[in-house]
Amino acid sequence: MIAGATATRKLSAIGVTAGYDRADVLKGVTVEVKPGTVTCILGANGAGKSTLIRTILGLNRVRKGEVYFGGAAIANMPTHKIAALGIATVPEGNRVLPRMTVLDNLKVGGLLMRDSRRVAARMEELFETFPRLRERRGQLAGTLSGGERSMLSIARGLMTDPELVIFDEPSLGLSPLFVSEVFGIVRRLKTAGLSILLVEQNVRQTLDVADYGYVLVQGQVVAEGDAESLKQNAELHKAYFGVH
Numbered sequence: 001m002i003a004g005a006t007a008t009r010k011l012s013a014i015g016v017t018a019g020y021d022r023a024d025v026l027k028g029v030t031v032e033v034k035p036g037t038v039t040c041i042l043g044a045n046g047a048g049k050s051t052l053i054r055t056i057l058g059l060n061r062v063r064k065g066e067v068y069f070g071g072a073a074i075a076n077m078p079t080h081k082i083a084a085l086g087i088a089t090v091p092e093g094n095r096v097l098p099r100m101t102v103l104d105n106l107k108v109g110g111l112l113m114r115d116s117r118r119v120a121a122r123m124e125e126l127f128e129t130f131p132r133l134r135e136r137r138g139q140l141a142g143t144l145s146g147g148e149r150s151m152l153s154i155a156r157g158l159m160t161d162p163e164l165v166i167f168d169e170p171s172l173g174l175s176p177l178f179v180s181e182v183f184g185i186v187r188r189l190k191t192a193g194l195s196i197l198l199v200e201q202n203v204r205q206t207l208d209v210a211d212y213g214y215v216l217v218q219g220q221v222v223a224e225g226d227a228e229s230l231k232q233n234a235e236l237h238k239a240y241f242g243v244h
């Protein structure tokens with residue numbers, strides 16, 4: 001079972017300004033992820049996508065603005081508390097801990113969980129969902145194929161049974177076959193009732209899986225809309241994505 005329960009809470013970042021040292025990278029960014037949807041943030045290198053994720057996760061300070069998850073104000077809350085509310089993340093390029101086994105990588109994903117029986121039960125649920133990980137559970141993560149590594153990194157993020165999963169460029173560095181596999185998993189998570197925030201540079205495949213999208217340019221949202229309307233917006237493609 002991928003999800004214990006259907007997502008019910010909306011994530012909203014409202015007018016968020018954040019950055020590093022004295023420079024603001026995000027300048028009043030407003031995005032929301034409605035429960036049970038796949039929402040994407042598109043943008044070129046350096047647009048501020050990772051900064052936005054880090055800020056939502058409490059790893060970067062919110063200088064101005066608000067972040068809500070359901071009724072909870074989570075701006076500047078410690079990251080482990082945000083995670084405990086039901087927000088999980090899959091790191092950029094699906095990183096795993098290469099010198100640890102598949103099993104131990106999953107245990108790391110469950111570190112925040114106090115109940116060890118719950119950790120074991122959750123691992124069993126994820127092995128049902130990703131049987132290949134069960135087969136490889138004693139293998140070092142660094143020896144897995146690219147696709148299996150993505151799967152592990154996603155399963156690790158799911159250990160805490162989150163309501164919202166934030167993906168940071170999951171297709172980064174993957175061959176086209178594995179990219180399709182990752183987007184396939186995103187679809188399965190949505191079908192299971194989870195909310196997904198997907199940050200990507202891979203415009204076409206992302207808009208195929210997303211319900212709604214935002215385009216981030218130099219720390220500001222310059223366009224937003226249903227995935228279908230963004231797909232058909234030729235101006236947007238020419239101006240920001242460098243494609244026809």
Ligand SMILES: Nc1ncnc2c1ncn2[C@@H]1O[C@H](COP(=O)(O)OP(=O)(O)OP(=O)(O)O)[C@@H](O)[C@H]1O
Nearest residue numbers: 020021025043044045046047048049050051052201
């Ligand atoms: N730790 C940091 N310290 C200072 N500046 C940073 C730091 N991390 C990112 N930046 C700057 O913030 C801006 C936005 O970077 P960010 O990584 O959020 O963009 P991105 O859209 O995620 O790009 P990419 O697709 O390359 O990951 C860039 O100008 C970057 O140089």
